Amino acid sequence: MIPSIILVFLAVAIADVTARSSVILPRQDNGTTGSNTFASITPSKTLEWVPCYQDSSAAKLGPVSCARLIAPLDYSDTSLGEIQLAIIKLGASESECNLTKRAVFVNRGGPGGDPVDFINDLGGLLRAQVGNGVDLVGIVPRGVGSTFPPITCDATDDIVAERQNNITASQPGYRSESPIETYEVGKALGRDCGSVTPDLIPYVGTVHVARDMDYVRQALGQDKLSYLGYSYGTVLGATYAALFPDNIDRMVLDAVVDFNSWYQTEKNAELDAGDTDLTLSNFFQFCYDAGPDNCRFWYSSPEEIRDRFFEIDQRLLANPFPISGFGSLKTPQWRSAVYQGLYRPAETFALLAGIAAEIYNGTAGPAIQAYVQLLQSSPGGEPPLVDPATGLKNSDNAGYWIQCLDGGARDEEVEPKELQKIFKKYQKETEFFAGPTSQLEILCLGARLSAKERITEKFKKIKTSHPILFVGNTADPTTPLRAAFKMSEAFPGSTVLTINGTGHISYRATQGTECAEQWIAPYFKDGTLPPRGTVCEGKQTPFE
Numbered sequence: 001m002i003p004s005i006i007l008v009f010l011a012v013a014i015a016d017v018t019a020r021s022s023v024i025l026p027r028q029d030n031g032t033t034g035s036n037t038f039a040s041i042t043p044s045k046t047l048e049w050v051p052c053y054q055d056s057s058a059a060k061l062g063p064v065s066c067a068r069l070i071a072p073l074d075y076s077d078t079s080l081g082e083i084q085l086a087i088i089k090l091g092a093s094e095s096e097c098n099l100t101k102r103a104v105f106v107n108r109g110g111p112g113g114d115p116v117d118f119i120n121d122l123g124g125l126l127r128a129q130v131g132n133g134v135d136l137v138g139i140v141p142r143g144v145g146s147t148f149p150p151i152t153c154d155a156t157d158d159i160v161a162e163r164q165n166n167i168t169a170s171q172p173g174y175r176s177e178s179p180i181e182t183y184e185v186g187k188a189l190g191r192d193c194g195s196v197t198p199d200l201i202p203y204v205g206t207v208h209v210a211r212d213m214d215y216v217r218q219a220l221g222q223d224k225l226s227y228l229g230y231s232y233g234t235v236l237g238a239t240y241a242a243l244f245p246d247n248i249d250r251m252v253l254d255a256v257v258d259f260n261s262w263y264q265t266e267k268n269a270e271l272d273a274g275d276t277d278l279t280l281s282n283f284f285q286f287c288y289d290a291g292p293d294n295c296r297f298w299y300s301s302p303e304e305i306r307d308r309f310f311e312i313d314q315r316l317l318a319n320p321f322p323i324s325g326f327g328s329l330k331t332p333q334w335r336s337a338v339y340q341g342l343y344r345p346a347e348t349f350a351l352l353a354g355i356a357a358e359i360y361n362g363t364a365g366p367a368i369q370a371y372v373q374l375l376q377s378s379p380g381g382e383p384p385l386v387d388p389a390t391g392l393k394n395s396d397n398a399g400y401w402i403q404c405l406d407g408g409a410r411d412e413e414v415e416p417k418e419l420q421k422i423f424k425k426y427q428k429e430t431e432f433f434a435g436p437t438s439q440l441e442i443l444c445l446g447a448r449l450s451a452k453e454r455i456t457e458k459f460k461k462i463k464t465s466h467p468i469l470f471v472g473n474t475a476d477p478t479t480p481l482r483a484a485f486k487m488s489e490a491f492p493g494s495t496v497l498t499i500n501g502t503g504h505i506s507y508r509a510t511q512g513t514e515c516a517e518q519w520i521a522p523y524f525k526d527g528t529l530p531p532r533g534t535v536c537e538g539k540q541t542p543f544e
Contacts, residue, residue, distance in 0.1 A: 036382050037116075038146035043068040043084040047219045052088070053116075058123035061132075063091040068148075069219060073203055074452070075211045083203075085212055086146035088116050090123050090136040103135040103220050104250070104524065105213060109231030109505075111206070112399035114145040117381045128513035129228060129252070130524045139216055143204040143398045146385050151200040153193040154395040163189065163397055171332035172423045172442065173435035174317075179419035182439050186404075186446020193401055193449055197392065204398070205405045205451025210240040214247065224249035224465065226524065230505050231255045231479060232399075234470075235262050235406075238487065239455060241464050248464040250524050254471040255505040256484040263455045265407050265445060271486070273429035273437045274478040279342045280432060282475050282502045284309070286345065287353055290543030296367075297353040297360070312359050313432070321359050323368060329359070332435060339436045342477040343504040345542035346511050353543075404444035405451040414445045433477075459490040467493035469523050469530070473509040473538070475502040495529045501538025510538030 037052050044067070052066035053059060066088050073081040092101075106126060108118040115138025119126065126136055143151040154160045166188070170181035193201045213236070217225050226249045229237035234253035241248055261268035284302040287295035299305050313331060315321075320328035337355075341348040354367030384393040419442055426438035468491050472484035481498060488494045497519050501509025507516070515536035522528050 036146060036385055037066060038068055038086045039385060041066060041068045043070050043148075045070045047087070047216075049089065053120050056120035056123075058090050058120045061090065061123045061127060062093045064120070065089050065091065068146075069216060071212055071215050073200070075208075075215075076453075083142060083212075084148040085142075085216065086116075086140040086148070087216060088119055088138045088140075090119050090126075092135055093127075093132040101135060101221075102133075102226065102249075103137045103217075103222055104130045104226040104228055105137050105139070105217070106130075106227075107138070107141075107229045107233030107236050109229075109233045109255070110141075110144075110399050111232045111235075111402040112141070112144050112396075113232070114140055114381065116140065116145065125507055125513065126228070128516045129507075129520045130226075131521050134226070134524070137216070137220070139209075139212060141204070141209045141402075142212070143402065144384075144394055146382070147394070148385050148387070149197075149200070150384070150387050150390070150392040150394045151197050151204050152392055152395045152398070153189060153196050153201065153401050154397055155192070155196050155392070159192070160395050160397055163400075167400075167439070167443065168332055168336065170439075171336065171435040172438050173335075173427075174330070174332045178435070179423050179438075179442055180416050182442045183414065183419055183446040186443040187448075188446075189400065189404070189443065190447035190449055193447065201401065201449070202405070202452040204402055205454060206236055206239050206402070207243070207451065207453040207455065210236055210243055213240055214244055217247070222249075226250040228252045228524075229254065232257060234479075234487075235259055237468075238459060238491075241468065241491065242455060242459060242462055245462055245464045248466050248468070250466060250527065251464070251468045252471060252520055252523065253468060253484075253487075255476060255479040256470055256472055256487050257479055258483050259455075259459045259487055259490070262403075263406055263408070265410050265441075267407075267441045269425045269429050269438070271480060271483045272441075272478075273426055273433065275475050275480045276339065276342065276430045276433040276437065276477045279475045279477040279502055280338070281306070283342065283345070283349055283352070286349060286502075286540075286542055294543040295350070295353050296357040308360060309356060310432070312356060316359075323364060323371075334359075335433060336436050339433050339477065344508050345503045345540060346508065349542040400440070400443065401447070401449060403440060404447045404449040406454060407444050408454055408456075409448040409450040410445060411448075419445075437478075459487065462491050463493070464491060466527060467491070467495065467529060469520070470494060470496045471499065471506050471520070472496060473499045473501050473503060473506060476504050476509075478504055495532050495534075497530050498535045499538050500535055501540055503540075506538075510536075510540065512539050514539070 047067050049065040049067050053064045069085045072078040119138050140147040166185045172178045224247050227237050234256045237253050238259045258271040284305045288302045292298040316331045320330045341352040358365045386393045423438045426434040470484040470488045472481035484496045488496050499506045499509045503509040519530045
């Protein structure tokens with residue numbers, strides 16, 4: 001993901017745009033705001049590749065091609081209909097083209113992440129992980145981007161924006177009634193999912209996406225699957241390994257989610273809250289080490305930086321910070337912005353420090369102005385395909401219902417006291433981020449969604465045809481290193497590569513590719529796992 005898009009995500013989280021209808025960048029109402037590459041590609045029951053994205057940075061690394069593959073909606077009952085999977089491929093570089101045409105599937109995370117921009121913009125980084133002699137393949141998941149037909153709970157762009165507004169405004173921890181409000185937002189989500197594309201929504205769960213991946217593997221003529229998955233992509237990879245343990249050629253799972261918690265309605269807060277507080281503490285330390293010339297929120301010690309940072313939160317509780325022309329910044333938006341900022345130290349720590357300094361001093365300056373400019377800019381990437389029969393298109397909010405569908409539904413109503421207990425469960429794990437980390441569990445309890453096919457048994461003793469390599473950072477705000485070790489236990493023979501660095505996903509915890517080139521690329525090349533206990537030092541200078 002390119003830095004400008006990274007900053008847009010953070011800008012979306014930080015600004016409560018009360019002067020407009022939404023806090024996200026709105027699309028034109030159910031219209032295509034630009035051309036869509038896949039619209040001109042004829043869907044086929046075999047892979048028919050056509051050149052695409054010839055002007056992208058990835059095209060400098062190898063041939064880029066696209067296809068639309070017709071696949072069953074339900075692999076257990078093919079009479080129920082079909083879907084059209086949008087697929088992008090970055091071919092092996094000509095100088096190192098592998099005659100076996102080995103492919104490595106990649107999933108960027110999310111859920112709901114689109115691989116098209118990911119491969120086009122970060123192809124060089126991915127090449128450092130997998131090598132130059134293989135094809136990189138990304139499948140646009142069901143309910144996302146250009147995969148067709150649209151599977152969504154949002155009927156219009158206004159509803160996309162309204163839902164995101166309601167989720168942000170109801171973040172637990174802001175008011176005593178916030179958990180109940182989040183639950184009600186979840187109930188509204190469930191009602192919409194039952195009315196917009198009700199016959200299709202049960203088919204966007206991770207198990208269905210894993211079966212799509214095996215279908216494409218076969219269409220490519222690959223005997224087994226090679227796979228690189230980040231964050232939510234580790235859930236998809238582990239799900240595939242559980243369904244098809246004998247089909248694993250290579251599998252790297254980087255920034256590991258607790259798979260068992262993912263598929264349950266009741267989440268494991270100890271792992272799902274990640275190491276948010278540790279990562280925030282590292283932000284204070286990085287700022288102090290950078291000095292007053294490089295960190296705008298610098299004070300005489302990391303502890304003083306921390307105290308003043310928390311003071312901002314208390315000030316916003318009492319008096320939201322006005323942003324000219326864009327309304328007021330309130331506590332939920334601030335906490336969400338900080339939480340998102342912890343993902344990407346190199347791209348966001350300096351900017352986050354600048355925003356904190358401006359809020360603390362009570363005057364909007366260049367950092368906040370940068371957010372205003374980003375909010376006024378257009379989002380990157382192509383618009384999703386529009387169904388001409390219904391006017392529907394896939395929604396940016398897909399990650400919410402995908403996660404809810406995977407977790408399953410409880411039949412009974414949840415009492416307010418239990419909702420408060422859920423919030424307090426996360427409060428025990430994180431001092432500052434209990435709101436954003438607890439919200440999805442509460443939201444999904446209200447939605448009562450369940451995928452047609454889910455993993456219902458715990459991941460344990462899954463022997464794969466080749467051992468899996470797990471990767472985790474020592475300070476990751478959302479997928480802690482201990483999750484990688486715990487999930488590795490479920491796959492005998494696997495091992496964990498530790499990256500000593502801060503941020504979400506290994507390539508954000510090190511500003512070079514040395515760790516990937518030393519340990520991950522050799523694994524993809526010849527299957528060699530790092531020795532147990534291997535720690536790779538991440539190079540990080542986020543304020544330089």
